[in-house]
Amino acid sequence: MKELWYRIWSYVGHQFRSWNTGGEGIHSPYLFYLVRMLIYDENRFYCWRDIEARRRKILASKQMVEVTDYGTGNQTDNHRCIADIARTSLERPRVAQILFRLVSYLGHVQQRPLRIVELGTSLGITTAYLAMPDSRNHVETYEGSSALLDIAQEGWEELGIHNIDVIEGNIDDTLLLGARDTHARESIDVAYIDANHTKQATLRYFDHLAKSKRSSSIFVLDDIHHSREMAEAWRQICQREDVTTTMDLYHIGLVFFDKQYLKRHYKLRI
Numbered sequence: 001m002k003e004l005w006y007r008i009w010s011y012v013g014h015q016f017r018s019w020n021t022g023g024e025g026i027h028s029p030y031l032f033y034l035v036r037m038l039i040y041d042e043n044r045f046y047c048w049r050d051i052e053a054r055r056r057k058i059l060a061s062k063q064m065v066e067v068t069d070y071g072t073g074n075q076t077d078n079h080r081c082i083a084d085i086a087r088t089s090l091e092r093p094r095v096a097q098i099l100f101r102l103v104s105y106l107g108h109v110q111q112r113p114l115r116i117v118e119l120g121t122s123l124g125i126t127t128a129y130l131a132m133p134d135s136r137n138h139v140e141t142y143e144g145s146s147a148l149l150d151i152a153q154e155g156w157e158e159l160g161i162h163n164i165d166v167i168e169g170n171i172d173d174t175l176l177l178g179a180r181d182t183h184a185r186e187s188i189d190v191a192y193i194d195a196n197h198t199k200q201a202t203l204r205y206f207d208h209l210a211k212s213k214r215s216s217s218i219f220v221l222d223d224i225h226h227s228r229e230m231a232e233a234w235r236q237i238c239q240r241e242d243v244t245t246t247m248d249l250y251h252i253g254l255v256f257f258d259k260q261y262l263k264r265h266y267k268l269r270i
Helices: 002-017 029-040 046-059 082-089 093-110 125-131 146-159 199-210 228-238
Strands: 064-069 076-081 115-119 138-143 164-168 188-193 213-222 246-248 252-256 265-267
Touching (some): 064 146, 076 082, 125 146, 125 188, 146 164, 213 228, 228 252
Parallel strands (some): 115 138, 115 188, 188 213, 246 265
Antiparallel strands (some): 064 076, 213 252, 246 252
């Protein structure tokens, strides 16, 4: 109950402290344009309709699955309905579409395929949004539950997505203990962290992925106001020496590393 009240209070506080000015006040031309494209652009992409149709199908599913959940920091096995999982774990369409625009824009600027790492596949809807901007991009997604991965992969087949590499197992093992050493030295362009929602795990994952960042990399943290722990993890990440600009969109936080940007923290309303 305390965490619920915390989320309500933090949301109200964010609405009062954030601003919605179309990007004005952001000094970097690149970040100004990025905000315009990310948040205030109302254009829709054709593939969103197919992804959202898949979301609706999952939300209507009564199938029961045995889920292994590492997301709270403790491994648990639960017999759960897919629709219930979808209602609590899927990223909001608005936020997932911001991620799609982010990947699209960064790929356009870099003029090359991107390496994208997602921690926490769940049912694969956000993964689809990360993968569909460009089939040449390479998406690596980490998930602990084989049952959820089966459903996610079924959806990707329906959507015709074939540029996703799945890594199954506890992320503390598959990511941190070097099971993916073949990719460890490759730079990461976009990282989306939506896995173990504890402070220590979030910081561990961020620190590990940051070893492979570029100056142009963009890291995205989900649920940064989900709890006091997550808010503290976000605060510590904002204060890191290698982090320049950060953007708090309440549901997600964007992290930039380019030394050309001022050390600034923006609160934006979406």
